[in-house]
Amino acid sequence: MRIRGAAVVILLAPAMAAMVVLYVIPLGVYFINSFHRFLDGRILPVWTLQTYVEYFTDSFTYKVMGTTLRLSLLVTVLSIVIGYPLAYALHTRVRSAAAKGLLALLLFSPLLVSVVVRTYGWLILLAGTGVVNTLLRGLGIIDQPLNLLFNMTGVVISLTHILLPFAIFPMYSVMSRLDLSLKEAAHDLGAGWWDTFTHVTLPLTMPGIVAGALICFTLALSAFVTPRLLGGGRVQVMPLMVYNNTVDINWPTGAVSGLVLLLMSIAAVWTLNSLLRRLPSV
Amino acid sequence: MSTLAAELRAEAQEGRGQAARDALLRTALGLGTGFILLPLVIVIVYSFSSVSYGVFPPPGLSARWYSHLFEQTTFRAAFGRSLTIGLAATGAALVLGLLGALALVRARFPGKELLRGFLLSPIVMPKIVLGVGWFIFFARLGMQGGVVPITLAHIIVVLPFIINILAANLVGLDPSLEEAAQDLGASTPTVLWRIVLPQIRSGLIVSGLLAFIVSFDQVESSIFLTRGENNTLPIEMFLYMEKWQDPTIAALSTLLIVFAAAIVAVAVLFSRGSDLRRMLLR
Numbered sequence: 001m002r003i004r005g006a007a008v009v010i011l012l013a014p015a016m017a018a019m020v021v022l023y024v025i026p027l028g029v030y031f032i033n034s035f036h037r038f039l040d041g042r043i044l045p046v047w048t049l050q051t052y053v054e055y056f057t058d059s060f061t062y063k064v065m066g067t068t069l070r071l072s073l074l075v076t077v078l079s080i081v082i083g084y085p086l087a088y089a090l091h092t093r094v095r096s097a098a099a100k101g102l103l104a105l106l107l108f109s110p111l112l113v114s115v116v117v118r119t120y121g122w123l124i125l126l127a128g129t130g131v132v133n134t135l136l137r138g139l140g141i142i143d144q145p146l147n148l149l150f151n152m153t154g155v156v157i158s159l160t161h162i163l164l165p166f167a168i169f170p171m172y173s174v175m176s177r178l179d180l181s182l183k184e185a186a187h188d189l190g191a192g193w194w195d196t197f198t199h200v201t202l203p204l205t206m207p208g209i210v211a212g213a214l215i216c217f218t219l220a221l222s223a224f225v226t227p228r229l230l231g232g233g234r235v236q237v238m239p240l241m242v243y244n245n246t247v248d249i250n251w252p253t254g255a256v257s258g259l260v261l262l263l264m265s266i267a268a269v270w271t272l273n274s275l276l277r278r279l280p281s282v
Numbered sequence: 283m284s285t286l287a288a289e290l291r292a293e294a295q296e297g298r299g300q301a302a303r304d305a306l307l308r309t310a311l312g313l314g315t316g317f318i319l320l321p322l323v324i325v326i327v328y329s330f331s332s333v334s335y336g337v338f339p340p341p342g343l344s345a346r347w348y349s350h351l352f353e354q355t356t357f358r359a360a361f362g363r364s365l366t367i368g369l370a371a372t373g374a375a376l377v378l379g380l381l382g383a384l385a386l387v388r389a390r391f392p393g394k395e396l397l398r399g400f401l402l403s404p405i406v407m408p409k410i411v412l413g414v415g416w417f418i419f420f421a422r423l424g425m426q427g428g429v430v431p432i433t434l435a436h437i438i439v440v441l442p443f444i445i446n447i448l449a450a451n452l453v454g455l456d457p458s459l460e461e462a463a464q465d466l467g468a469s470t471p472t473v474l475w476r477i478v479l480p481q482i483r484s485g486l487i488v489s490g491l492l493a494f495i496v497s498f499d500q501v502e503s504s505i506f507l508t509r510g511e512n513n514t515l516p517i518e519m520f521l522y523m524e525k526w527q528d529p530t531i532a533a534l535s536t537l538l539i540v541f542a543a544a545i546v547a548v549a550v551l552f553s554r555g556s557d558l559r560r561m562l563l564r
Binding site for chain 1: 308
C-alpha cells in the first residue's frame with residue numbers, strides 16, 4: 001500500500017510535533033544560553049561571545065577534552081580487541097543454533113540491567129578487599145592491593161564492560177554474513193591461517209569493526225554514570241563538566257561545553273561513517 | 283615418497299594448529315562471557331552478604347539487606363514512578379513511531395532520508411545535553427519537573443529505537459496482501475489495523491520492550507527533572523550510591539536482574555528471532 005498526499009502529513013505530524021516541541025526547541029533554548037554570560041552567580045541576558053572566549057582560553061577545558069578523548073579511545077580499542085575474538089569464536093566455533101542464541105543472549109544480557117547496577121557490580125569487584133584484589137593476592141601475583149577504584153583504571157575497566165556488547169554485535173552480524181567459501185579458497189590456494197586472517201577475514205569484517213567502534217566511541221564520549229561513580233572526582237570528563245556547570249547554575253558555560261561535546265560526537269559519527277562508506281560492503 | 287611424508291607431516295602439524303586455535307577461541311569465548319556476566323553474578327552474591335562492607339568472600343550469608351530494602355519506601359515509590367514513566371513513554375512513542383515509520387516506508391517524498399536522519403538523531407545526542415536542555419525548557423515553562431516532564435522527555439529518547447525497528451519490519455512486508463484487502467473493499471485504516479499490524483506484532487513487542495528498558499535506564503537525561511523528591515529508580519539508586527555503598531543496592535539490583543530476566547523471557551516467547559537480533563544490534 002502506497003501512502004500519498006495528505007495521509008503522509010497526517011502520519012508524520014504527531015512524531016514531528018513531538019520532535020520540534022520536545023527536542024528542537026529545548027536544545028535551541030539550551031544552546032542560546034551559550035551566548036549569555038554568567039557573572040556573580042547569575043545569568044546576564046546579554047548577547048556576547050565572551051563565554052566561548054573564556055571556555056576556549058581556559059587550559060582546564062583542554063585537560064577535560066584530553067581526558068574525555070583518551071578514555072573514549074582506550075575503551076573503544078579495548079572493546080574491539082576483546083570483542084573481536086569473542087564474536088569470531090561465537091560465529092565459527094559454536095555449532096548449534098540454540099547454543100549460539102543462548103550465548104548471544106548472555107553476552108547481551110547486561111544491557112537489560114541498569115548501568116547503575118553494572119557500575120555497582122564493578123565497585124564491589126574492584127574494591128581494595130574486593131574479588132579482583134583478593135584473587136590476585138591469593139595467587140601471589142601482588143602483595144599490596146591495587147588501586148583499581150576512584151581513578152582512570154576503574155572507569156576504563158567498567159566502561160569497557162558496559163560497551164563490550166555494543167562492539168560484539170555489529171562485528172558478529174558482519175561475520176555471519178561473511179562468505180566462508182572465500183576463506184576456503186584462500187586456504188586451498190595455500191594461505192596459512194594467519195595470512196587468511198589478515199588478508200581475507202580481517203578486511204572483510206572491517207565494516208563490523210568500524211560500526212562497533214562508532215557505537216562504542218560515541219557512547220563513551222557521553223558516558224556519565226560510570227565516570228561519576230567510579231572516577232572518584234579524578235576522571236574529569238565532559239559530561240561531568242556539563243553536569244557540574246548546570247548544578248552551579250552556570251548555564252552559559254554548560255551550554256558551551258555541551259555544544260562542544262555534541263560537536264565531538266557528530267565529528268566521530270561523521271568520520272567513522274565516511275570510513276564505513278569507503279570500505280567494501282559485505 | 284619423502285614428499286608425501288613431508289606433506290603428511292605438514293598436515294598433521296596443521297591439524298594440531300587448528301586444534302590449538304579451536305581451544306584458544308573457545309577459552310576466549312568462555313572467559314569473555316564470564317567477564318560480561320561477572321558484575322551481575324557478584325551483585326547477586328553480595329546481596330546475601332552478612333556484612334555491610336565489600337569483602338571477598340562475604341563472611342556469612344543473610345537476608346538482612348532484603349528486609350532493609352523493603353523498609354525503604356523511597357525505592358518502592360521510585361520503582362512505581364519508573365514503571366509509570368516507562369509504560370507511558372513507550373505507549374506514546376509506539377503510536378508516534380508506528381505512524382512515522384509507515385510514512386517513512388510507504389510514502390515517497392523529497393527529503394525523506396533527511397527526515398529519517400532527524401527522527402533517529404536523538405540516539406547520538408549525548409544524554410546529558412538532552413537532560414540540561416529539558417531542564418531549562420521545562421523550567422522556562424514553569425514546570426518544576428516530575429513524572430509528566432520526564433515522560434515527555436523519554437518519548438524522545440525511545441522514539442528512534444521504535445522507528446528503527448518498526449521501519450525494518452514494514453520494509454519486509456509483502457504489499458500484495460494489502461492490495462488484495464484494498465481490492466476487496468477494505469478502507470486504509472482497516473488495512474492498517476487488520477492486515478499491517480498483525481504482521482508486525484513481533485516488531486511492536488520487541489521495540490516496545492527495548493523502549494521500556496531504555497526508558498527504565500535513564501539517569502543523566504532525567505536527573506535535572508526530578509528535583510530530588512520524585513526520583514526515578516535508577517536516579518534514586520545513583521544518588522543512594524553516591525552516599526552509601528551497602529548491599530541494600532545489591533538486593534535491589536538482584537530484584538532488577540530478575541525483572542530483566544522476566545522481560546527477556548517475554549521477548550523470547552512472543553517474538554521472532556529476527557526482531558530479537560535487531561534488538562541486539564540496536
